[in-house]
Each structure stands twice: as C-alpha cells, then as structure tokens.
Amino acid sequence: MKNIFFTVLSLLIINPVTAQNNHEQEDSLMLRKIYDMSLLHGKSYDWLDHLSNKIGGRLSGSYQAQQAVEYTKAELESLGLDKVWLQPVMVPKWTRGSxxxxxxxxxxxxxxxxxxxxxxxxxxxxxxxxxxxxxxxxxxxxxxxxxxxxxxxxxxxxxxxxxxxxxxxxxxxxxxxxxxxxxxxxxxxxxxxxxxxxxxxxxxxxxxxxxxxxxxxxxxxxxxxxxxxxxxxxxxxxxxxxxxxxxxxxxxxxSEQHEDVQSYNVIGEITGSEHPEEIMVVGGHLDSWDIGDGAHDDGAGVVQSMEVLRLFKEMGYKPKRTIRVVLFMNEENGLRGGNKYAEVAKSKNEKHIFALESDSGGFTPRGFSFDADEAQFAQIQSWKALFKPYLIHYFELGGSGADVGPLKQGDVVLAGLRPDSQRYFDHHHAATDTFEHVNKRELELGAATMASLVYLIDNYGIKRINTDVEEKL
Missing domain, CATH: 3.50.30.30 (Glucose Oxidase; domain 1)
Incomplete structure (x- = not known):
C-alpha cells in the first residue's frame, strides 16, 4: 500500500513537470521553424525593395501613399488570407514644394x-x-x-x-x-x-x-x-x-497645407480556429516622410508585419485566435490611421487581446517593450528562455507603438519590437532613410522574432487579471 501511495504521489509531481517540458520543447521547435522559414524563404526584403525603390517616400495624402495602399493590399490578397480589406480614413495633406x-x-x-x-x-x-x-x-x-x-x-x-x-x-x-x-x-x-x-x-x-x-x-x-x-x-x-x-x-x-484627403488602413486577417472573437494585431505604418524612401521608418515594420501572417500560412499553422495585420496610414503627421482603427474596433465591440507594432527600424532585433500589468508581463517573461538562442534578451515594461496605443483598454497587452537603436537616428526622417541601409538578414530576424511572440500569445492567450481575481474569490 505504501508503495502504491508513493507511486501515485510521484506521478502527480512528475507529470506536470513532464507536460511543461513537452510544451517547452514543442514551442522551441516551432520557433526554430519560424526563424528557418524567415531566413531561408523570407519575402520581407523583396516587399521592402518594391515599397522603397518602385514607390518611394509615402507622405500621407500623396500619390505614392495610394500606390503603397494598392500594392500591399494586392500582396496580402495573394497570401490567401481569410479576409483583406481597406479601412477608409481622412488624412492631412501637406506638400513640401520645390x-x-x-x-x-x-x-x-x-x-x-x-x-x-x-x-x-x-x-x-x-x-x-x-x-x-x-x-x-x-x-x-x-x-x-x-x-x-x-x-x-x-x-x-x-x-x-x-x-x-x-x-x-x-x-x-x-x-x-x-x-x-x-x-x-x-x-x-x-x-x-x-x-x-x-x-x-x-x-x-x-x-x-x-x-x-x-x-x-x-x-x-x-x-x-x-x-x-x-x-x-x-x-x-x-x-x-x-x-x-x-x-x-x-x-x-x-510648403503648403491642403484640405484633408481620403486614404486607407490596409488590413488582412487569418480567422482564429478556436477563439475567433479574440483579436491579435501586428502592424507598422505605411506612410513615411518624403525626403527618403521610408525604408526603416516604417517600410521595415510594414513588411515584417506582413511576413508574420505569410510565415503562418506557409507553415500551415492555424492560429487559435484571429490574427490581423494592420498597415496604418498617417502615423508621421497625425496618427489618423491608428485612431480610426481603434474607433472602428470600439464601435464594433471587438475584443482585442494583444497588439504588436514594429516602428523602430529594421535593425537587429533585441526584444520587446510591453504595456502590460505585472502578471501579464510575468507570463510573457516566462517565455524569455525560448528567445535566448536568437540573442533576444530585452523584455521590459514601458512603451509599445504609437499606432497601437489607441487600442489600450482593459486587459489588452501592447508591445513594440525593439531592435538595436544605435544607428536608427542616423536615418530617421532623413534623405538617408533608403533601402540600401537596410540589412536583409536583420530585417528577416525581426520578422521571425515578431512571429514567434505572436505564436506564443496565440497558443497560450493573455492573462485576464480581473477574471483571475474573481475566480479566486
């Protein structure tokens, strides 16, 4: 009898540990697949080449901004997403002149x-x-x-x-x-x-x-x-x-200020298989200043965000929760796109649980910053070891992204990709923000890093603090 008791007790202790180890192994393998796919068969660099060299600077209200809307919408449609659409938004139009x-x-x-x-x-x-x-x-x-x-x-x-x-x-x-x-x-x-x-x-x-x-x-x-x-x-x-x-x-x-004109946020979606009502956003801003071609700010964030959904489609991964890519218009001189997206989401009573933005350049990824409470942050930090093989070490509270900021309410967790920042302001808003200053490998590492975090949050969800407290009471 005593032996049976200790055997049962041992199983109760060991099984949860074994299960946890199995989950960690599965997650580690999944992240490896994501990085391999991005580095070996990535599309982000080609997309950025087109945005930068075929379209160029994409100031809100410009012909180039509209070209970018049409191009990215067509590319998202080619990925076979469940839904792709344009969200109208009025934006300011300012021209530099000669x-x-x-x-x-x-x-x-x-x-x-x-x-x-x-x-x-x-x-x-x-x-x-x-x-x-x-x-x-x-x-x-x-x-x-x-x-x-x-x-x-x-x-x-x-x-x-x-x-x-x-x-x-x-x-x-x-x-x-x-x-x-x-x-x-x-x-x-x-x-x-x-x-x-x-x-x-x-x-x-x-x-x-x-x-x-x-x-x-x-x-x-x-x-x-x-x-x-x-x-x-x-x-x-x-x-x-x-x-x-x-x-x-x-x-x-x-220079001259004109009347506002209509533009668009570009949105693509993979509908969740288990919790389609829970929405996760990954995005960057499609507009840029006009004196460069906006490769780092924020063409890099745009193509990395598009790549997250492409990687999941290519790998045959079916997310539990709905994942949207949102390419915001007018971050640089108005934030109209981010505000419009949040406004529409609220009017439809949509349930966003997570939003990640890449708007710090296409340099080597170092990690993420989070706008979250302590319990949510602790959950995310528990995954930090999974990123260690990729030299991703920066997991800090504080800040996310300007475009996703308006989504902040309740239990929504916001995040920003944080690449190495030392060279970013060499190019920021300058004529040197051009395609040749973006490193292909660094760009692809960033896309894979974003996709990895999105995968983990999709797989495990986000802690809902109010619910947890109520259940304990």
Missing part, C-alpha cells in the same frame, strides 16, 4: 549655404524668403529667459542636441524633440519671424532631418516658417554666432 534653400550671411555679400529641410506642417516663407538675425537657444524653456525684447524680429535657432551619453537613443530623442514639434508655436509668441531646429540625430553629417511640428492654437496669420538644419551646419552656425552675433540667416520654404 527644394528649400538657406545661407548664412556673415557680412554683406559674404555667404555660406547651409542644408535645411522644412518641418512637416510648416507654412512657407514669403515668396522672397525670410532673412533676419539669429538667436540661439538650447530649448523651449530658454525662450522665457531671453524674452520678447531679444527674440522679436529674429530667427530662433533651437540647438539642443540629442544626449550622446544616453544608451537608449530613443530616450535621447525624447529629450529634445519638443523643440522640433512645438518650437515654432512657442517662438512665435515672442515675436520670432522663423525657426531653425538642429536635426534630431547623433550623427554629424550634412543631412537635415524633417519631422512633424504643430502650431497648436496659433492663428494661421501668425504662424512662422520652421525648418531643420543638418548637424554639421548647426555646429557651424553655433560657432560663427559666438564670433558674430550680427550675422543673418536667409531661408526659403515652399
């Missing part, structure tokens, strides 16, 4: 050209351009210190650099991007006639980086033109200002 021009005049007739680009949403200069003395500030907070007396009638030069001592380049970017976004609105309150902003990059080069800006509640008649200046030219301007505070800067912008 190439910008600027020079520094140190004395009458003595000039040096500098590299600038209009910030997205900026008004144009007068037809003859804008020319004025320059005042250098280190950030928006500096404006109050100088006041209207020193700023009125001048061009404000925002020259706060990204901090090079911060390991996370996204943290460095966040520390100074306010001067780009709100600098014109704030400088205008002190009577400035224009704004020049140091490009948001750690690299010293001659390429200015554009990006969105806002005038807030500033009346149209009082809006002042705003442009980014390359880091090399920012250093030159700052240095020469120390010797000659009376120099003048001339710049000419030809």
């Amino acid at each position: 190439k910008e021009f600027a020079y520094v005049e140190t004395s009458p007739g003595t000039t040096r050209n500098v590299n600038i680009t209009a910030l997205g949403g900026s008004v144009s200069t007068p037809a003859s351009g804008t020319k004025a003395r320059v005042i250098e500030v280190q950030g928006i907070e500096d404006l109050e210190r100088y006041g209207e007396e020193q700023i009125k009638g001048k061009i404000v030069f925002f020259n706060r650099p990204m901090r090079p001592d911060l390991i996370s380049t996204f943290e460095a970017y966040g520390g100074c991007v306010d001067q780009r976004y709100s600098g014109a609105a704030e400088a205008g309150k002190f009577g400035a006639v224009g704004v020049i902003v140091r490009s948001m990059t750690l690299k010293m080069d001659d390429y200015p980086h554009t990006g969105s800006m806002s005038y807030g509640e500033t009346p149209v008649s009082k809006r002042i033109p705003a442009a980014a200046i390359s880091t090399n030219d920012a250093a030159y301007l700052s240095g020469i200002l120390k010797m000659n505070k009376h120099l003048q800067l001339y710049f000419k912008l030809n």
Whole structure:
C-alpha cells in the first residue's frame, strides 16, 4: 500500500513537470521553424525593395501613399488570407514644394549655404524668403529667459542636441524633440519671424532631418516658417554666432497645407480556429516622410508585419485566435490611421487581446517593450528562455507603438519590437532613410522574432487579471 501511495504521489509531481517540458520543447521547435522559414524563404526584403525603390517616400495624402495602399493590399490578397480589406480614413495633406534653400550671411555679400529641410506642417516663407538675425537657444524653456525684447524680429535657432551619453537613443530623442514639434508655436509668441531646429540625430553629417511640428492654437496669420538644419551646419552656425552675433540667416520654404484627403488602413486577417472573437494585431505604418524612401521608418515594420501572417500560412499553422495585420496610414503627421482603427474596433465591440507594432527600424532585433500589468508581463517573461538562442534578451515594461496605443483598454497587452537603436537616428526622417541601409538578414530576424511572440500569445492567450481575481474569490 505504501508503495502504491508513493507511486501515485510521484506521478502527480512528475507529470506536470513532464507536460511543461513537452510544451517547452514543442514551442522551441516551432520557433526554430519560424526563424528557418524567415531566413531561408523570407519575402520581407523583396516587399521592402518594391515599397522603397518602385514607390518611394509615402507622405500621407500623396500619390505614392495610394500606390503603397494598392500594392500591399494586392500582396496580402495573394497570401490567401481569410479576409483583406481597406479601412477608409481622412488624412492631412501637406506638400513640401520645390527644394528649400538657406545661407548664412556673415557680412554683406559674404555667404555660406547651409542644408535645411522644412518641418512637416510648416507654412512657407514669403515668396522672397525670410532673412533676419539669429538667436540661439538650447530649448523651449530658454525662450522665457531671453524674452520678447531679444527674440522679436529674429530667427530662433533651437540647438539642443540629442544626449550622446544616453544608451537608449530613443530616450535621447525624447529629450529634445519638443523643440522640433512645438518650437515654432512657442517662438512665435515672442515675436520670432522663423525657426531653425538642429536635426534630431547623433550623427554629424550634412543631412537635415524633417519631422512633424504643430502650431497648436496659433492663428494661421501668425504662424512662422520652421525648418531643420543638418548637424554639421548647426555646429557651424553655433560657432560663427559666438564670433558674430550680427550675422543673418536667409531661408526659403515652399510648403503648403491642403484640405484633408481620403486614404486607407490596409488590413488582412487569418480567422482564429478556436477563439475567433479574440483579436491579435501586428502592424507598422505605411506612410513615411518624403525626403527618403521610408525604408526603416516604417517600410521595415510594414513588411515584417506582413511576413508574420505569410510565415503562418506557409507553415500551415492555424492560429487559435484571429490574427490581423494592420498597415496604418498617417502615423508621421497625425496618427489618423491608428485612431480610426481603434474607433472602428470600439464601435464594433471587438475584443482585442494583444497588439504588436514594429516602428523602430529594421535593425537587429533585441526584444520587446510591453504595456502590460505585472502578471501579464510575468507570463510573457516566462517565455524569455525560448528567445535566448536568437540573442533576444530585452523584455521590459514601458512603451509599445504609437499606432497601437489607441487600442489600450482593459486587459489588452501592447508591445513594440525593439531592435538595436544605435544607428536608427542616423536615418530617421532623413534623405538617408533608403533601402540600401537596410540589412536583409536583420530585417528577416525581426520578422521571425515578431512571429514567434505572436505564436506564443496565440497558443497560450493573455492573462485576464480581473477574471483571475474573481475566480479566486
């Protein structure tokens, strides 16, 4: 009798462990298949080649943006998904016009050209351009210190650099991007006639980086033109200002804001076999700035997201839950696509449990950041060992993606793919954001990493904290 008792007890203890080991082995093999398929037979690089080199920069409201909508919809349809559709969304339309021009005049007739680009949403200069003395500030907070007396009638030069001592380049970017976004609105309150902003990059080069800006509640008649200046030219301007505070800067912008136009989010779906009502999203934004071809920002995220569903179809994997790829329109200058998708989902009472966005470039994947509660995060961290063979180690709370952010409510877990960030801002919003700067293998590793996480969440679901608590009570 005693032997039988110990035998039963042993089975009760060993069987759960054995079952867990079996699950881990099955999951490990599945991840290996996903990575093999992406690296050996991937489609993401070819898709990106077309988006970048056949279509190019895809600014919201542009002909190229519409071409991208049509191309990606056709490619998703070719994968044999259960459903592919376009979701209409009204987007802003801003055009840059002819190439910008600027020079520094140190004395009458003595000039040096500098590299600038209009910030997205900026008004144009007068037809003859804008020319004025320059005042250098280190950030928006500096404006109050100088006041209207020193700023009125001048061009404000925002020259706060990204901090090079911060390991996370996204943290460095966040520390100074306010001067780009709100600098014109704030400088205008002190009577400035224009704004020049140091490009948001750690690299010293001659390429200015554009990006969105806002005038807030500033009346149209009082809006002042705003442009980014390359880091090399920012250093030159700052240095020469120390010797000659009376120099003048001339710049000419030809940009124009138009009426909103209709565009689309592109959506494809594999319907879940067991829990079709539970929806998982993987996506990136289809629009990009116009001065490059948007290969890293965010062509990479678009094709990686498409590849997640293609990999599952090619492998014959039938997800338990519904998986959608969403290619969002207008992340760069409005977030209209992300807001529209969340609005429609709410109106249909759809049940989203997870959303993953890739919008940090196509560099070597390091892991993910999560917007989740502690219990959900603990569940996800339990899978971390499965990613170790692929050198994926970064699993951290904090942040996801701009387009999936509007989906946050209740138990929904949001995530962002986190590639190595050290080179991202070399290309971000610049003319150098082009296809040749994307490494095929790094792009494919990112797609496989995304697919692996989606597979695990599909297989095990997401902890529903409220339900767990209720059951325990």
